[in-house]
Amino acid sequence: MSASVTPIPATGMPPVVDRPRLTVIGTGYLGATHAVSMAVLGYEVLGVDVDPAKVEALVAGRVPFHEPGLPEQLAEALASGRLRFTSSLREAAEFGDVHFVCVGTPQQRGSHAADLTYVDSAFRELASHIDRRALVVGKSTVPVGTAERLAALVAEVAPAGADVEVAWNPEFLREGYAVQDTLHPDRLVFGVRSAWAEAQLRAAFRPILDEGTPLVVADLPTAELVKVAANSFLATKISFINAMAEVCEAAGADVSVLASALSHDTRIGGRFLKPGLGFGGGCLPKDIRAFSARAQELGVGQAVRFLDEVDAINLRRRQRTVDLVTEMAGGSVAGKRIAALGAAFKPNSDDIRDAPALDVARMLDEAGAVVTVYDPEAMANAARAYPTLRYAESLTAAVIDADVVVLLTEWAQFRTVDPRDLGALVHHRRIVDGRHALDADAYRAAGWELRALGRPTASGTVEIAVDDQDRLPATA
Secondary structure: OOOOEEEEOOOOEEEEEOOOOEEEEOOOHHHHHHHHHHHHOOOOEEEEOOOHHHHHHHHOOOOOOOOOOHHHHHHHHHHHOOEEEEOOHHHHHHHOOEEEEOOOOOEOOOOOOEOOHHHHHHHHHHHOOOOOOEEEEEOOOOOOOHHHHHHHHHHHHOOOHHHEEEEEOOOOOOOOOHHHHHHOOOOEEEEOOOHHHHHHHHHHOHHHHOOOOOEEEEOHHHHHHHHHHHHHHHHHHHHHHHHHHHHHHHHOOOHHHHHHHHHOOOOOOOOOOOOOOOOOOOOHHHHHHHHHHHHHHOOOHHHHOHHHHHHHHHHHHHHHHHHHHHHHOOOOOOOOEEEEEOOOOOOOOOOOOOOHHHHHHHHHHHOOOEEEEEOOOOHHHHHHHOOOOEEOOOHHHHHOOOOEEEEOOOOHHHHOOOHHHHHOOOOOOEEEEOOOOOOHHHHHHOOOEEEEOOOOOOOOOOOOOOOHHHOOOOOO
């Protein structure tokens, strides 16, 4: 794919590269997915990472994390010759017309604020090598105001000066669906400061825009806010239904039936309205905390104070799950065998960052239970983060002689197992469904005692409307 330049003299706009060469700085989850997907779309792409091990793995065709469909796309992109990887930012600066910065913004130690060390470093180091007109596009989730600050930094350190512009293009990937969400997003957001930057970004996303994907063009602060506002809304919706679960537990009502009724209201809908153990991962928890911290800095902390309760509700579901397991175990888990099914924060992922599943397993272990964890993909990550827990090599090995089974991540393997087969392996047929993912009627018919958050003791199976784009596969 060769680059071509289209001058637009009528408007005085600088030339736009019709078929830009792209770089992706940072090849973690977001960066690797973006680099691979853009190469599949036909662009020449150079992925950049300071970690030689990541570069080596990707060059060899190995994806260093679990994401369905991405290994196949990586193989296709490498075979096409359009995708390469390097550790050199100088090479990236020489190669690229549009640079996407996809490095992490973790939560600061001892604070809710975002740590911008990696973002600042990536922008500074890359810009210091750019000696011609180029566009540097942030995709990382950052506090509002960061892009304007980085634009000034880039203009100061880049040899090309003001010819290097900064834009912001927030990502909206769902782990487990990242390839689909990159190639066919439900919208694109461009935060820009000039008509040239918008035109150059349009050229960088032309195949996606040609599909009719909605495009929102905004200023830099609004583009930054779109991502944190979206995550805050989704977190609020999840915590809302889990707050209703707390009320249902006190009132003897059934939160699954309540959620089903609410999902038919077109003003509300069923997406992210599923009660259970709550959210985790590397985005929602840290993003709502960083948003709250930034609002405090701006003097409008009261406007998002509700996010503190959203966070608290979410965390309380973990303790309540432990309480249910304890109740099932007869009032104490000390010495009891607990099979913890799941470690990843969600199915179709090996991501254990802020994973509710492992938090529950940890609390049960600290209460004296003999906890055995099994997850189809996240075992290695879990064992590194929680080395004191026990781990099984299979679902069967995890549940043998268990006093209580607790479903913590709704992998298809767990959702579809025959409760009669499972019952033949355990010591007591007692299960806590932390994700409202099991067929309660089938389990009870097989002699199981089943409990779920926000549901009466003898509650039956309830189907909650699921949008097709959120539907989990039947097998995994």
